[in-house]
Amino acid sequence: MTKIDNRRDPLAVSRLSMTLLIVLLAWPVLKGAEFNPGALFGAENLKVIGRFLAAFLPPQTGAEFLSELFKASLQTLAIATTGMVLALLVAVPLAYRVSRVCRSHPGLQLIMRGLLTVLRGIPELVWALLFVRVMGLGPAAGVLALGLTYGGMLAKVYAEIMESVDQTPARALQAAGASRPVAMLYGLLPLAAKELVSYTVYRWECALRASVVMGFVGAGGLGQLMDQAMKMLNGGEACSVLIVFLCLVVLADSLSTWLRKALDAPAKRQRSAFGWRSTWFVLLLTVTIVSSFALLSIDFSDLLSLQAGQSMARFVSGFFPADMSTNVLIKTFNGMWQTLAVSVLGTALAAVAGLLLAVSRPRTLVNAVLNVCRSVPELVWATLTVLAVGLGPFAGALALALHTTGVLGRLFAQAIDNATRAPTLALQHAGASRSLDFVYATLPQIAPQLVAYTLYRWEMNIRMAAILGFVGAGGLGQLLYVALSLMDYPLACTLIMAMLLLSMLVDQASALLRRCMA
């Protein structure tokens, strides 16, 4: 007994040092992101944002503006759809090449995997900005940018999904003499199909948001209208655009939920795999795609012409060699640090706010808040936060935090709902209060999930933080925007490489942290 009575918590030392480490790291992060909540309440800033938001009402409803708005919405939808088609054309063959399934030799995948990393490591907005330089203002730049980034992203995830399902059926077919593609079609696709489609639909939803954002750099659609309204501080127009945009996002959201639910329905017993529902769906999809291409009237043959190739080559060669002078490197390093700080602060704020919202009541009000936060893309939030707290990285961190709160809050709420109720009820029946039983019974169950969600989001946010600077929110993006405006392409090349490096570093760090938590 005496031995027992003097026991200490063996975890105390490591917990204490972890806390100290976090506090020590928090300081430079806050400093790097120029954390200054006081700016939210500065008299000058309050006046600017107040006047702007006051101008939101009433929304602009002039007939001329509305017809412009309608055209822009159609264009946005068309950009998202066309971009997704292009992305699929890129992703499917790449995923087939890169994936390790049904291969006896892993082969040399390094170059392919590297290509994927570059495709999705450079944010779509940067691609769009580059394509706008080559092809001029218009939707073509947005479509190509979407195609490349989403192609890279889809290829990677498709390959991972195929690798994650049971390989034995496909292997068995191969052992019986089937070739790799046939073995995959018969043995692998039935297992992976649902997840593949579900992810594709989710990505289409993301593409819609992204196509709005790309309008900010001149790639047409709703984003361009929004950008104009913001630059002229025309609150009424901005409000109309935002409302339409929110409607589109909600529509896409419900469509994708409906599609995913439809996938869960068991198939009817019939001779052909195609019932009338699938036939209708395929018809509708074809019409959508064809009309999207028709609406945008991008001349792809023009893109593939010798002349276009030459101008593209000239443009690209202008980027090399990258500017590696000490001066530039120091500037780039500072930009990297600022971007990193913005992403960390934004994600951390969002994790806290998201958890608080996820446990708040009433549920309907919370859901409405989360939906608005989530539907408005980071870049649009940034145009608002820049007005609210002035130019600089803190505006970027706030914008990231606002959007990410919407995303994480919803995921957290789902995780809480899925947690087992028994431990919570047991504590309640022993007299514990509601907040205490949450931290003692629910949180231990879902903590790893919450951490994983937050880390995944951080990986996305580092890419986003790098481009928030386009609207004046500091970091690498601001430097890149200036460099491209001044046509200093070697500097731009260095900055883009820095973005790539940063996103790869964060991927590694996040994977490492997730492994530690497991």
Added chain:
Amino acid sequence: MSVTLDQLDFVHPNGWVALERIQLQVRTGEHVALIGPSGAGKTTLLSVMGARLAPTRGHVTVLDQADGMQDERSLRLLRPRIGSIYQSPPLPGRQRVVTAVLAGRLGVWPAWKSLASLFYPMDINGASKVLSQVQLSDKLFDRCDQLSGGQLQRVGMARVLYQQADLVLSCFPRIVGLRDGDIAFDLPAKEVTQAMLNDLFANEATQAKDGNIYAANNTLLQQPA
């Protein structure tokens, strides 16, 4: 008198009558075993006694709190005095044993202490003492998901011991056979848990007859619906 149930009915929201005109008195210091086939209403009866369910009709007096269970304040005072042992121990897998045991007193501890205890366990000695009563003191700092099912059940008992409840209700199902005074127990460390059981609940229980619920001394509580 610890528990008095008077003319008690409980009807589930879907109309199923689980308990009908239950009459039961349990005095302080008394051990009572409820015996009956599954679906007879044993767990519902325990839930009413544990202030988890309000009866549809009739009167409940638990630990001198008469019918006061509907209002939040008296519930908060009453519940820490009632300990429950569950069929499957309601412990989060990633929680450490010490925290799971200390959680027994969340209803009594001030909020700051409960929160601080998440960072450094506030009563290591107390937890270790009750764990040694169920022969688990070497698992003090292990995580719950590292324990076997039987060990986890004993952690659940340790939590109730730590709670120092005045009334202990148990839905523990693993008693496989009952003969007068001898309890065959589906757990290792038989002697310890036997001693604990003697301490916690009855050793004089009677044979079940189909569909009926019996309490101590062969009182027939309810006939099957």
